[in-house]
Amino acid sequence: MIRSFAADGLKRFASIRCFSSTPDFTKNNYNVQRGGYQSLEEDHIKYFQTLLGENRLVMDLSDLEQYNVDWFKHYRGNSKLVLKPKTTEEVSKILSYCNKNKLAVCPQGGNTGVVGGQVPVFDEIIISMALMNQIESVDEHLGVLVCQSGCILENLDNELEKKGFMMPLDLGAKGSCHIGGNVSTNAGGLRLLRYGNMHGNVLGLEAVKANGEIIDLMSSLKKDNTGFHLKHLFIGSEGTLGVVTKVAIQCAVRPKSINLAFLGLQSFPKVLKTFMQAKQDLGEILSAMEVMDSATMDFVKDKLKVESPIGEYPFYLVIETSGSNDEHDADKLHKFLETTLIKHFALNGTVATEPSKVKEMWQIRERIPDSFVKDDYVFLYDVTLPIPDYFTLVDDVRDHLGSKGKVFGFGHLGDGNLHIQVAVDKYTHEIKDFIEDYMYSRVVELKGSISAEHGIGFAKIKYLEKIKDKNALIFMRQMKRLMDPNGILNPYKLIFEQH
Ligand SMILES: Cc1cc2nc3c(=O)[nH]c(=O)nc-3n(C[C@H](O)[C@H](O)[C@H](O)COP(=O)(O)OP(=O)(O)OC[C@H]3O[C@@H](n4cnc5c(N)ncnc54)[C@H](O)[C@@H]3O)c2cc1C
Known part of the structure; x- marks a missing residue:
């Protein structure tokens, strides 16, 4: 039976986080050698003070902590300095100076990255983009947004709402992550199924190379075949090739009608059947398709209340439709839900149509990552798998681990993107290798990818070497050497050579 939604007691995503259990320094936890970079000296600080003014340098140890530790508290750097530029020219001068003095830097957006790319490993200078938060323009005809890269995703979306548009991406971290971080990680999120990834939505960008040179690729045209499409180099390069300072984004028209269905299902084969049915019946109005297993839902319930x-089921699907006509969309959704129930694909479901209820029901899915920072140590994985084998990996990892840990599976089913999390009592290198050596080789066997949307960062660097084509790796290194010969940009991440 389809019921109307009435979930009381859901609490809003808490954007302020406390650093109660700080991790040990990454340099102590992992076997990594500091590169031959200069250490910070008084003269360097004086230069930056003259450039930015004293207020835009962070040097107080307790203030530095929030920049040195990542959101999930897995990594901890030891930076002694955060710089907060406001303009592209300031970024350019910072990088030019750092390059000449061989000072390593770590670009940081909203610090919500999951693979440790945004926090230093040793004492890299953090370049925080937080003050580069100006919107330049919104083209009301084409929906093209031009802004600095430190704008928070949710703020941009709120601004666009006033003009009838929306950001083409949405993720649980939207209240903190920056558009520059999204571009640099090629973030996916909840609506990639409908609007595609950043490679499609970024029309243009501006970036500063390691030597301080500003590259203006700020086209806001949809069609612009004037040579190599250089912007793509910066999309997903995780701050290793340049600092993104400005972007032009193709935004979507804000849908007038949004519905959200929450379904309970008995097994993964039934999830797949419902997925296929949704694609057929909902067609162009299907905008998100998220799945979670009962272990995940139980964990969220336990940690976040x-x-x-709709009660307890082995699997849950969250299906969103967005369109321009309430009646038409409701009719389509209703027929789809009827079919899934008649065919016994789904066992139960509920639909939210009122905006506040839609938002509330989305919170159940969006707050999953929040539950994983509550106490146990949780390893976070993000992989792509061919849809038929999507949950095979969860079952296999559960078998592999036995009583050594609890395994949770959820993710962006519509894109084949699985988040598989493993909770253990305590972090050890042994358990990490035990999980990862098995999991990543299984992902390769299943013809998937070891990173769907989070990137490589610091966390997956060892495995990238193992799975990537050798010539592709050589090409990536050549590119890195060309753009950052001194290796000052985000060392120890993604693609790294000792300097
Ligand atoms: C609750 C939660 C939910 C999430 N959900 C999703 C999801 O659904 N989909 C998804 O893809 N990710 C998700 N993430 C991960 C994260 O939010 C994304 O990777 C996001 O794009 C990171 O943006 P950020 O501004 O926080 O970047 P940061 O974490 O600060 O940085 C990430 C990387 O980008 C680099 N970088 C940042 N800004 C710049 C810049 N201006 N120029 C050059 N390099 C830069 C950093 O050096 C680092 O390597 C989630 C995270 C959390 C905490």
């Missing part, structure tokens, strides 16, 4: 609105 958020409950399923």
Whole structure:
């Protein structure tokens, strides 16, 4: 039976986080050698003070902590300095100076990255983009947004709403992550199924190379075949090739009608059947298709006191439709839901149509990552798998681990993107290798990818070497050497050579 949604007691995503259990320094936890970079000296600080003014340098140890530790508290750097530029020219002068003096830097956006790319490993200078938060323009005819890269995703979306548009991407971290971080990680999120990834939505960008040179690729045209499409080099390069300072984004028209269905299902084969049915019946109005297993829902319930609105089932699907006509969309959704129930694909479901209820029901899915920072140590994985084998990996990892840990599976089913999390009592290198050596080789066997949307960062560098084509790796290194010969940009991440 399809019921109307009435989930009381859901709490809003808490954007302020406390650093109660700080991790050990990454340099102590992992076997990594500091590169031959200069250490910070008084003269360097004086230069930056003259450039930015004293207020835009962070040097107080307790203030530095929030920049040195990542959101999930897995990594901890030891930077002694955060710089907060406001303009592209200031970024250019910072990088030019650092390059000449061989000072390593770590670009940081909203610090919500999951693979440790945004926090230093040793004492790299952090370049925080937080003050580069100006919107330049919104083209009301074409929906093209031009802004600095430190704008927070949710703020941009709120601005666009006033003009009838929306950001083409949405993720649980939207209240903190920056558009520059999204571009640099090629973030995916909840609506990639409908609007595609950043490679499609970034029309243009401006970036500063390691030597301080500004590259203006700020086209806001949809069609611009004037040579190599250089912007793509910066999309997903995780701050290793340049600092992104400005972007032009193709935004989507804000849908007038949004519905959200929350379904309970018995097995993964039934999830797949429902997925296929949704694609056929909902067609162009399907905008998100998220899945989670009962272990995940139980964990969220336990840690955050958020409950399923329909009772307990082995699997849950969250299906969103967005369109321009309430009646048409409701009719399509209703027919789809009827079919899934008649065919016994789904066992139960509920639909939210009112905006506040839609938002509330989305919170159940969006707050999953929040539950994983509550106490146990949770390893976070993000992989792509061919859809038929999407949950095979969860079952296999569960078998592999036995009683050594609890395994949770959820993710962006519509894109084949699985988040598989493993909770253990305590972090050890042994358990990490035990999980990862098995999991990543299994992902390769299943013909998937070891990173769907989070990137490589610091966390997956060892495995990139193992799975990537050798010539592709050589080409990546050549590119890195060309653009950053001294290796000052985000060392120890993604693609790294000792300097
Ligand atoms: C609750 C939660 C939910 C999430 N959900 C999703 C999701 O659904 N989909 C998804 O893809 N990710 C998700 N993430 C991961 C994260 O939010 C994304 O990777 C996001 O794009 C990171 O943006 P940020 O501004 O926080 O970047 P940061 O974490 O600060 O940085 C990430 C990387 O980009 C580099 N970088 C940042 N800004 C710049 C810049 N201006 N120029 C050059 N390099 C830069 C950093 O050096 C680092 O390597 C989630 C994270 C959390 C905490």
